[in-house]
Amino acid sequence: MKKLDHVDMQILQILQEDGRRAYTDIAHQLGLSEGTIRSRITRLLQDGVFQFVIHPDPEKLGLHVQAIIGLTTKLGLQNSVAEELSKFPEVRFVGAFSGKHDLIIQACFHNNEELITFVNERLSQCEGILAADVSLELKQYKDSFSFVRDEDVAI
Incomplete structure (x- = not known):
């Protein structure tokens, strides 16, 4: 490159x-x-x-519940769990992190019932997930993919 x-x-x-x-x-x-x-x-x-x-707006597509879910995985299974989660249509983002959670995912749902079903039926069936910490987005202040800044292009 x-x-x-x-x-x-x-x-x-x-x-x-x-x-x-x-x-x-x-x-x-x-x-x-x-x-x-x-x-x-x-x-x-x-x-x-x-x-x-x-980059569609989930809210305008009827996806009114956005969740960030921190996952603890069994040692040695992080990659396979991440690969499985990446296949779920509700999941927008999957990333490995240092700190409290091994994986963090962002997922979007039409309502709270869909989120509950996702956690209790879909996540609970994923071999290697030991715990899930679900946080709901209450208000969004920024959602951007703009990484090039003015100072990056200044002469």
């Missing part, structure tokens, strides 16, 4: 703001050719620097 330069960071910042921006608009904004923008974006995609995704 080629090291990211100032132009790559500028392109990423623009796409963070609006991933539907036309290559011609980006080229005009940065004073470069459309071909340069197209080839750089292609390279960034091929190198796995970013991907185009749709």
Whole structure:
């Protein structure tokens, strides 16, 4: 993978703001050719620097209950538990962490009953889960995938 330069960071910042921006608009904004923008974006995609995704609002999809669930796993089974949890459609995120919990997942549900069923029927059937600590999101202050900051692209 080629090291990211100032132009790559500028392109990423623009796409963070609006991933539907036309290559011609980006080229005009940065004073470069459309071909340069197209080839750089292609390279960034091929190198796995970013991907185009749709980030829907769970609340607007009727998923009114969002939970963060910290899991304690049996030694040696963390990976297999994580792989199994990754297959569940309710689960949006699975990560291994240091600290109190071995795995932390984020999952979305239509209502509290679905969450209860998920914990009592789905999680309880996963071999290797010893304990689950469920926290409900009461209010969301930020949900962003914007990692490129102004200081990252400053000259």
